[in-house]
Amino acid sequence: MTGYRPAPKVVPPNLYGRRDRDLTIRFYDRFIGGYVRWSMLIHRGAVKSRVDDNTTTMVILDKRVEAQDENVISLILAAPDDHELLPWHPGAHLDLRLPSGRQRQYSLCGDPADRRRYRIAVRRIPEGNGGSIEIHDELQVGSEIKVRGPHNGFGFAAPGFGSPAKHLHFVAGGIGITPILPMARLAQRLQLDWTMTYTGRSRDSLPFLDEVAEFGDRVTIRTDDEHGLPDPKELLNDVRPNTAIYTCGPVPMIGGMLDVLRNNPEVEFHYERFSAPPVVDGTAFEVELARTGETVEVPADRTVLEVVRQKRPNIAYSCQQGFCRTCIVRVLEGSVDHRDTALIDEDRDRGDMLVCVSRAAGDRLVLDL
Ligand code: FES
Known part of the structure; x- marks a missing residue:
């Protein structure tokens, strides 16, 4: 926490990316939206219900180049029947489920007051693992896409508000x-x-x-x-x-x-x-992939996701920062040092783990992989 002075009741992350629940956003909602709704920010129970229930189909209304080098496009999304969309705050993002099955998060960059349109922007990453290229090359105006959210992991509490x-x-x-x-x-x-x-x-x-x-x-x-x-x-x-x-x-x-x-x-x-934070205070441990019995070593400075991807290239992941839940895996043996901001107590009690950031609390985990 060195060098960071958390403001009272403020959401945003500390130096390790963790966040606390924000109550002031409710006031903020009243100011900018005209009515009060529950906070989208890190209310754990609320996050859980939205994760489970909030996948919807949207249609791409517009696609345009937003940078002169043509590496960034924007997409305007709307409901197929043009109904009103869920409200959002600056800092919120959408989870896109691409036709290939990839999942990616993109920040909302339009106007929160426009309740019938979302805007996102996507930079083409040629050296990436295909998500941005799929969006650039395969999604067109009129395409339908599965969307979850909005969620907000980057809360904005303005000075004076x-x-x-x-x-x-x-x-x-x-x-x-x-x-x-x-x-x-x-x-x-x-x-x-x-x-x-x-x-x-x-x-x-x-x-x-x-x-x-x-x-x-x-x-x-x-x-x-x-x-x-x-x-x-x-x-x-x-x-x-x-x-x-x-x-x-x-x-x-x-x-x-x-x-x-x-x-x-x-x-x-x-x-x-944009990408995974460095591992802080890590120690090495062993992971067994239960379905095949393979064992891998996770060094102190690498994540379970990085190591397991070498054996399971198709393992699902997206944010690599512990907030999107895409990389969730069931732990069959061993105790977990949870470092995410997305799982609620019920998830953890059930044995769930986000392998992009969380680690073993001991020297061995057995994962249902
Ligand atoms: S990849 Fe997003 S929580 Fe792990």
Whole structure:
């Protein structure tokens, strides 16, 4: 927790990505939505019921290129009969179940006030494992797709509306603009004191530049081709005390800022990253795959998912950060060091485990794989 000062009643994650329940969002709902509903954020029972019940079919109404290098597209989704959609807050995401069976999460980046349309954006990742390529190449206007959510693992509590901070600074790295864009719009609407640094390889690679430009000089665009690799202090914009920072981007970018802020308790730091966090305080252990009797060693610095994928390339996973539940596996023997933010006590009592982040509490686990 070094370097992080959690604000009273604030949702966002600590340095290890864990989050607490947020009550202030209810007030927030009243402010921005006109009525109170239960919090989408980390109310564990609620999350459970939504996970079980909330898969629906949506249709793609629009698909367009959002970055000049054509590596980012946006999709507009709606219900087939155009009925009203579930409400969402800035920071929320959808779980997409692709025709291939892959599951992927994408941040909502449209307008929360539009109750009949969701917008997501997808960056093509040629070196990835196919999810983004499938969306780019195979999903077309008119395609139907299974969707779960919205869920929110990146809660936004604005200064004066749930956070004691006085200033707000956003840092977006490339496609990391997607959860940040609705937050910035809300900050603008609430007339907060806010700024943003938007960074990426080049201007051509930055999605939604035209929309970001509407914020004027609140936003600093800095690109690697013009300015070199970013310095974390530069991204933080000489951050002042009593500032809340919200950032989304690549792991090294967020890690650099964490290092800068680690001993600065007067700054809130809230982040969402693109890929798996490094393993912290891991020890090595053994995993047996019960259905075949194979045994694998999980080193101290690797996850069960990484190791098991070598034997089971088709094992389902998505966020790799312990919040989407895609990688859930039943534990048949051994005790678990649960490190996720998604399972409720009933799941854990039943023997469920999210293998992307959780580990053995002892030296051996037997998994139903
Ligand atoms: S892959 Fe999302 S919880 Fe494990």
